[in-house]
Amino acid sequence: MDATTGTVDGVALVALAAREGTPLYVYSAPAIRGRVRALRDALAGLDAGIRYAVKANGNGAILQLLAAEGAGADIVSGGELQRALRAGIAAADIVFSGVGKTDVEIDAALAAGIGRFNVESRAELDAIQRIAAARGCTAVASVRINPDVDALTHAKISTGKAENKFGVPTDEARAWFDGAAQWPNLRLDGLHMHIGSQLLSLQPVREALQRMAAFWRELEAAGHAIASIDVGGGLGVRYRDGEVAPDAAEYAAAIREALAGFGGRILVEPGRWLVAEAGLLLTRVVLEKQGRARRFLVLDAGMNDLLRPSLYEAWHDIVRVGGDVGRERVAYDVVGPVCETGDTFARQRDMPRCDAGDLVAILGAGAYGASMASTYNSRPLAAEVLVEDGRYALIRKRQDFDAMIADERPANEWKSA
Numbered sequence: 001m002d003a004t005t006g007t008v009d010g011v012a013l014v015a016l017a018a019r020e021g022t023p024l025y026v027y028s029a030p031a032i033r034g035r036v037r038a039l040r041d042a043l044a045g046l047d048a049g050i051r052y053a054v055k056a057n058g059n060g061a062i063l064q065l066l067a068a069e070g071a072g073a074d075i076v077s078g079g080e081l082q083r084a085l086r087a088g089i090a091a092a093d094i095v096f097s098g099v100g101k102t103d104v105e106i107d108a109a110l111a112a113g114i115g116r117f118n119v120e121s122r123a124e125l126d127a128i129q130r131i132a133a134a135r136g137c138t139a140v141a142s143v144r145i146n147p148d149v150d151a152l153t154h155a156k157i158s159t160g161k162a163e164n165k166f167g168v169p170t171d172e173a174r175a176w177f178d179g180a181a182q183w184p185n186l187r188l189d190g191l192h193m194h195i196g197s198q199l200l201s202l203q204p205v206r207e208a209l210q211r212m213a214a215f216w217r218e219l220e221a222a223g224h225a226i227a228s229i230d231v232g233g234g235l236g237v238r239y240r241d242g243e244v245a246p247d248a249a250e251y252a253a254a255i256r257e258a259l260a261g262f263g264g265r266i267l268v269e270p271g272r273w274l275v276a277e278a279g280l281l282l283t284r285v286v287l288e289k290q291g292r293a294r295r296f297l298v299l300d301a302g303m304n305d306l307l308r309p310s311l312y313e314a315w316h317d318i319v320r321v322g323g324d325v326g327r328e329r330v331a332y333d334v335v336g337p338v339c340e341t342g343d344t345f346a347r348q349r350d351m352p353r354c355d356a357g358d359l360v361a362i363l364g365a366g367a368y369g370a371s372m373a374s375t376y377n378s379r380p381l382a383a384e385v386l387v388e389d390g391r392y393a394l395i396r397k398r399q400d401f402d403a404m405i406a407d408e409r410p411a412n413e414w415k416s417a
């Protein structure tokens with residue numbers, strides 16, 4: 001966002017809010033394209049593929065934009081499978097991650113012919129074997145390794161430590177490779193890792209990659225051909241001043257160094273890095289209020305629209321659209337209208353004084369914003385727009401009340417179970 005003009009890619013936020021209302025997610029198409037191209041360029045020369053983590057932002061228009069740039073998808077549910085396929089992503093370019101894949105989801109993925117499963121337990125191997133045998137097909141799978149590395153990120157989004165539910169230790173993985181014949185409808189020929197999200201230091205990534213590389217060498221020495229190493233996602237972004245996020249070149253260099261000599265395919269599963277900074281949540285000030293101890297800025301967006309600050313105490317820059325010239329500075333607690341004290345976007349945030357009706361942009365909201373939204377407090381899901389070259393496309397219409405309650409039924413038909 002250009003803070004002085006209040007525009008995104010030539011679209012004035014004031015006009016946008018007048019036409020589409022608030023809260024409104026606004027995404028920049030060029031910013032997303034710029035990121036995916038930068039990553040692609042950084043990985044050039046490697047036999048590497050991008051598998052965008054759909055969970056970060058699964059809007060179909062965004063998936064299409066990324067697919068047009070050659071990205072595949074990393075999915076974690078049957079719903080994400082359908083999103084990826086509907087966006088035109090080739091099934092072969094889809095990898096299926098997650099600790100709790102159900103039989104129905106595995107069957108749907110096999111029916112679609114997805115490229116690879118990232119397997120996290122023996123029970124999952126057994127389930128894929130059973131379902132693939134019933135279908136008479138072969139599933140391709142990587143084993144997700146838990147490298148027991150501290151990713152130095154928020155505990156709730158750290159996934160590669162021994163106490164986390166994700167992945168398996170190399171000892172267990174080794175036993176699976178050695179005993180792979182017991183799963184004849186599975187081709188077990190890859191390794192996978194994902195140590196956490198919003199990683200600002202590449203050091204844990206390097207450490208985990210080195211452990212993966214050592215394990216790949218060990219497996220190959222034992223006669224197991226490894227065709228794919230998936231290094232997961234996790235690349236962090238700069239949410240606030242002072243944070244320095246790794247860039248694509250540094251990330252790619254870490255991968256090149258650790259996996260030097262690997263002759264198979266390398267997969268990366270970034271989510272946040274591709275879309276977070278390309279998006280903002282546009283919201284209107286409902287009112288300003290002096291509480292007993294704090295001054296509150298109450299917005300028309302709440303924790304149901306953007307959960308990250310409530311869930312992780314995450315920082316998002318908050319900007320008054322129209323600027324701050326000539327306005328006194330105020331330390332606001334910036335809150336939403338939801339009936340929870342946790343519905344707080346920022347505490348004691350130094351901002352220009354805002355008036356009711358002003359527009360405020362919450363930045364860095366392109367990832368894990370709309371995709372984690374809910375209708376809590378019976379608040380409809382926000383609309384989403386994609387902007388480019390002074391124009392915008394409505395890529396999700398604001399949910400209306402009827403749509404919000406469409407699946408509810410009066411209790412007038414009782415059945416015995």
Ligand SMILES: Cc1ncc(COP(=O)(O)O)c(C=O)c1O
Pocket residue numbers: 053056074097098194196197198232233234235269270271272273
């Ligand atoms: C298996 C897997 N891959 C990729 C991602 C994407 O993570 P990020 O958005 O941090 O890049 C996640 C989420 O953390 C994940 O669980």
Ligand SMILES: N[C@@H](CCCC[NH3+])C(=O)O
Pocket residue numbers: 055157197198308367368372
């Ligand atoms: N939802 C988290 C990231 C979790 C990543 C999921 N594997 C966030 O907003 O930061």
